[in-house]
Amino acid sequence: MTTMKDIARLAKVSTSTVSHVINNSRFVSEEVRQKVMRVVDELNYTPSVLARSLKIKETKTIGMLVTASNNPFFAQVVAEVERYCHQQNYQLILTNTNDDDELVQKNLQLFAQKQVDGVLLMCTESHFQSTDFCLKLPSVIMDWWPEELNADKIFENSELGGYLATRYLIEMGHQDIAILTGSFKKSLAVNRLNGYKKALQEANIPLREEWIIEKHFHFEGGIQAMQSLLKQKQRPTAVFACSDAMAVGAYQAAWVAGLQIPQDISIIGYDNIELAQYMSPPLTTIHQPKKLFAQLAVDTLLARIKNPEKKHRTFMLEPSLIIRSSVKRLIS
Template sequence: MATMKDVAKLAGVSTSTVSHVINKTRFVSEEISERVNKAAKELNYYAPSALARSFKVNRTKTIGMLVTTSTNPFFGEVVKGVERSCYQQGYSLILCNTEGDHQRMHESINTLLQKRVDGLILMCATLEGEHFDIFEHYADIPVVVMDWGPMQFTSDKIQDNSLRGGYMAAKYLIDAGHSEIGCITGPLDRIQAEMRYNGYLQAMDEAGFSVEPSWVVEADFECEGGYNAFTQLHANGTLPSALVVANDMMAMGVINAANELGIQIPEQLSIIGYDDIHIAKFMSPSLTTIHQPKYRLGQAAVETLLTRLDEPETAPRIIELEPTLVERNSVKSLRS
């Protein structure tokens, strides 16, 4: 079955141009229109969305968002930024969650597109690398992705500078006098976890400190994962003096496990987290962490989507937001 992409290739134009010709959403010269229509006829192409999209002359002022369900409040805080920005821009938000299920993700995307949303925001990091044929039939609908790895479709991307954040976390511990520093990472097949770990390695290398393999444990970005990772690290033998933990939820699990084992924080073990979720300052002790601008991530996603609606022909963009350090009470300075 021919796709809009096939028509574009045969006609020598972009997929968005094909969409504009078929849906009559923008003026296209007579010559190009003839080429597109001829290619579509030759390939026997009839876009499933063409009839529906032909009725969409004006925007519906609706944005769809797909997010992975998680116990991590990080996602809720980002969604809050998206929701508030939509409201301020006069848009409605339709929110769907995937619960980590591939089929549900595809069905949700199909549902949102059928509801004629003006654009999509995708935030499903556990499902990176997916291929979506459906986007070829809705080429004129912009997509913005957040917290996701390599794409197999065209989109703008919003992300935090995870490499910088991981580096800042380890560097803060080093500056506090620590040299024996371990790391509890997120799942390293995810780009954010890999970059935070690489940042930690970079800071350790710059300081001339070796990384003890038994002090590095991979976990899952959830509280229970942090708890189990620290239990494993403790069972390995001698503990480091400090830990970089790749997100605040795992840090919460680490603190809980340490308390059960009678290890005092920060007197015996210093911990720095990542994300700065709202409850981080209410942990005991309050958590020193790397602040990820969650509200701004959501806001930037909406702004980028609306810009893409007005400027559909511009090249895809990657917008990277910078992390900052939040000092609280979970790190002990070893400096005299």
Template sequence: MATMKDIAKLAGVSSSTVSHVINKSRYVSEEISERVNKAAKELNYFPSALARSLKTNRTNTIGMLVTNSTNPFFGEVVKGVERHCYQRGYNLILCNTEGDQARMRDSIETLMQKRVDGLILMCPSLEGEKLEVFDKYPSIPLVVMDWGSVSFESDKIQDNSLQGGYIATKHLLDCGHKDIGCITGPLSKHQAQMRLDGFKQALNEFDIDLNQEWIEEGNFECEGGFEALERLIAKGELPSALFVCNDMMAMGALNAAAKHGIKIPQDLSVIGYDDLHISKFMTPALTTIHQPKFRLGKAAVDAVLNKLQSQDSEHQIVQLEPKLVERDTVRPL
């Protein structure tokens, strides 16, 4: 691999001159700069990111850990993170924890060894876990996305799930539905509980009694939605409408409905949550709550970079607001 000394020898200049041209740290005449750049090209020279990071104490790299999931929601958020990293001149290293705490610790150690400037965590499957590994790196900015309570200091980026659950249920109520059920996410998770609380709040405001028989807990995956609707069907009478607390479970529920000859929305209205890209291409297209996934990613990157610029700033919670997206799976009564 070529070095600056090799370039200096070929170009007939000093190593310090080569350094000034490569790093643009001082004015060098156009004629000499051209010789240096020509020599660098001939030698296939690439600046050492490691050497630069040792000098600046920055690698311009952000690490991100995500829980393994078939839910495209994670991929859409990661896309927003990666794009904004690129726009800000940063690289992204992505690690998959597969919901395993030991693997998460190992991944964090690996990222620290690679000298990342900050970490973004999107691992709600590890919600509430004690992660002592962060005690070893108190100066590394941490940003948590879509997570509940944490045992370490960090900024937090999340959607307003309480408001989202309320908006979804209020839409069903505004359409004339009074018999409304809910397929929740795992209620040990903060966001799932908040969406259920929003559901209950809307029912309460409309003086509608909560029917506990129409509440089923899912797992935020297609299988969970399918199995939850199967359980509701087995109980006998169905509600006229369902708030399903994410789009993946809504897809599973629609599949179970088709299996039993239940027409959507003629027999059962369904509203989801997340507004995945594929939701509008379902048949029928899914009415849902839009979660600003790209903005979640952008806000997480901005939080890391702001923390790098001002390490003494207080930790903040950035909450993005959801909104209703009307399509074809809810009918008015």
């Protein structure tokens, strides 16, 4: 196996000079650089990434721990994180815990063994309950985590998103508005409900507790929540599904019940997943800036890796309304 010493001997320079040329760590004259690189090419030399990482204590890898979910929103965020990591010349090691506390511990140990430079944590389900663990690596929490950690955090303004969704339904003439939400163990579910309540209060619309249906943020949760709602004696004219995955489930339950959207019941979602625009009818929803979310998370983690002692920060991203065809106008 070719080493820097072999290159130095053939190029008739010192080993340190070869190292500076290969790592571009110090000025070397163009003449010497070309001489070294000719030998590098002749010997087909490839630097040892492992040896370099051990020397400078940097592996150019990031670990990402995600709990299980069939919600497409998280899949899109993960894809954006991976794409942006590659742009920054970092590799991403992705692990899925399947809501298993023991797997959390094992995956964190894996990250330590792989000597990742930092960790992104994204809890996708509220029924996952993390046990206490010691996280010594630079970390960023994305969206939510079930316990308080000493880490940077990236959130979206979910109360504003809930408010925007409900206010739009009211502006379209709806007074009878139900909400299908994920578990209230998850803070963003509570925040979106608070936004819903705020919009109703501003419009002097009474809150109906029976129209607040708590399930989970995935497809089946949307089906179950919509089925529960449709069994009630009085049916709302509009439904705010607190995730697009729930909205997909609500579409399915409405179809099974023989209802048409938006003629018989209007639905607005949350997340603006890619599928939303292809649904029939296309889903009106609240957009979360997934690319910005991923980029900010990676940038924040890289900054933490470079400066682990600085004060931890919390970032809040702003949602926006995407109008499509799933909400019927009741007023002219």
